Each structure stands twice: as C-alpha cells, then as structure tokens.
Amino acid sequence: MATLPNGIRHLPGFLDRAAQEHLVEAIRRIVAEAPLYVPAMPGTGKPMSVRMTNCGPLGWVTDKERGYRYQPTHPATGKPWPAMPPELVEMWEQLAGYPKPPEACLVNFYSDNAKMGLHQDRDEVEFSAPVLSISLGNTCLFRVGGLDRKDPTGSFKLSSGDIVLLGGEGRLAFHGVDRIYPGTSTLLKNGGRINLTLRRVNP
Template sequence: MTEASSGRDRIAEGFRYLPAHLTMDNQRALLEDIRLVVAQAPLYVPRMPRTGKALSVRMTNCGDLGWVTDQAGGYRYQPLHPATGRPWPAMPGSLLDLWRDLAGVDFPPEACLVNFYDADARMGLHQDKDEQNLDAPVLSISLGDDCRFRIGGTVRGGSTASLTLNSGDVVVLGGPARLAYHGVDRIYAGTSTLLKNGGRINLTLRRVTPIQTPGTES
C-alpha cells in the first residue's frame, strides 16, 4: 500500500484495508465467476440523475437487487437489469464466502455492484447511502489494474487519504466509515495482467433492506 501526504488519521473509524487478500488463483476464479455474470447481465453505461450525463464506468450487478442510476429515476435499487429487463444473476458463491468471512454480520448481502474502469474512468467522491440498511458494511474487492483510491470522513469537503489498491485487495467500510466519502482518482493502466485487455473491476457487496426480526411484519 502507498499513501499520499494525507494520513490514516483522516479516515473514518471502521475502515479496514486487507492487502493481497485474494491469491492469484482466487482472483482468476473470481474473475471467471464475474464473466458468467456479465454474460447474463451485460455491462451498460449508467447516467446521472437530472443531467443524464454518462458515468465513465460501465456497470452491472448480481444478487437479488442491483444498484442503478439514470436521468429519469435517479439512484436506486431494483430487481431487473435496466437494459435487458431480466432479473440480475444470482450472486456467485465465491462472493458469498467473502462476505461471510469478512462482513462480521450474520445476514447475507443482497447486491453486488460490478464496476468496470478503463484507463480513463474515474469515480468522484461519494457516500454509499442509498441502502435502507446501514448497519452492514460495504465490502469492496479489486481485480485488475491498480487504482488510486481516495477516502475521507463522513462530511463532504473534509480531508482525505489516498491508497493504491492492487488486484486482490479488499476494503471494508463499516461502522462510522460506512458513510465515508470515497472515490477513485486514477487507474494505473498496465499494472496487472489479470484482465486480457486491461482495466479494473471493482465489486461492492451491500445489504440493501432491513433485517426482519421475529415478531415484526415484512
């Protein structure tokens, strides 16, 4: 891991960085799982609410729900792919295993957002706050080219820290860091051979809906 001049003390509590958590064999196996997902739910170009401006990443999802955004409906979760109209593919067991091992909660994720970054793609600082359940962490997995990942606190405009995330790294945003502002400033093209044509895949696992406790109505 490399860090910019901003330090770890500027990151909200609950942030966990797990470098090289996935071996190369694990990465290759997970990539094959994601290729099967994309074959059923193709990557598409999401658009910003109101303006309709295209995001620089392409995305898809797997799981019961998928995160989408477009000009008309804005940010939201829904059970169907916006382009194909079909349900999202089931979440691979490899991702469920990672969640079970690292999330620290006893309920499963409902969505895995798949973002593909080419060499020019970026992701501005943002909070993951479209979920009804904010008790579960967000689990983020990197595959492919390195990126410069920026993270700060829970207030927009606060100080931030920069980390270089490599293929196989895992980040957990939990506790106060669940609502930390974060983004991707840069993709370091050609730093990984995992993807044949280069680029970076980021997988983020989320729990979306509240957990129903005994005696409560769904």
C-alpha cells in the first residue's frame, strides 16, 4: 500500500527481538491468569476465528446475547482482568500523544488459518485517543479502508515487532486481517500471531 490514510501510522520493526520476547513472556503470565477464550458474534452467536483475552482495568468482550462491550471482568472466570504490563503503558505514553493511560489491552491470538473481517473500533466513548496495535509472531496481511465500509481498501504486511496507530482522521477507519503467513516468524514456538490492541475507553 503506497500511502496510508491520514492519521494511520505504521512503525515497522519498532520492537527488537529482545523486546518482543519480553512481551511474549508478559502475555504468557496474563493468559495463565485470564485464559484465552473463543468470543461469539452478537446476534448470530457464530464463534470468531481468533481466541482472546484482555489486561488492564477494562476488557473488550463479545457474545451472542449482549454484543460488543467493555467490562472489568473475564466472561468465563468472572475475575478482574490482570494488570497491564508497565512496558505497554510506557509504549502508549511514548507513541499515543494522549494524556491519559490506556484502559484496555485486547490480546488476540490468531492461529495460522484465522482472520478478522473489516470492522471499526467504535465501542469506546473516547475517540480522540488513538488505537495502538502491536504485532507479534507470524506476518499478517492487514487491510485498511476509509470511514465507510464501501470505501476502497488497501493492504500491507505487518511483521513481528511492527506497530500501527489509528488516530486522528483514521481513528474510525475500517480495518481487518486478511490472512496469516505461516512460518514467517520464530517468536512463538507453535506458530500463529499475537496482536495487542491498546485503547482508551473513557474520556
């Protein structure tokens, strides 16, 4: 993709290998406390192809009955989400250009055949804070469009250690993951891709 929509920034290779490995260890501790689960689409109850969990004061969840929302507890265990690792908060402070800390970090695990359809991140109250996305593991093909689902889209690859910020005019851009490229990273010993999405929910 030659040029990204306004407000969307791609920072290739922002995290070196050591920083990536450190984050993966932090995520393992989060998952031990707040297990990955399979979310369901609102209305249809169709399972999504990713598994997910969260850390921070709030977590993004979805199910058939109540749909997309943020809540302070894990839907399966009922326990509060684990604290957000300080290195994620520091990254937000360095890159987000927003005065308050992130409230939610969604952890998505993509197996090598998982994908994510085009969607907007619009379940938050606060849209002046960007969405900060961190890629770990196998490369994916990331698709981004405009503010309308019918707007033209373009794609580019995200590798392990890359960061994407959706802010400004691009904060509500439609985006998704078309595919995962197996065997493109040795970071996760069983393959797949982890995506961390930091968001500020409330003003």
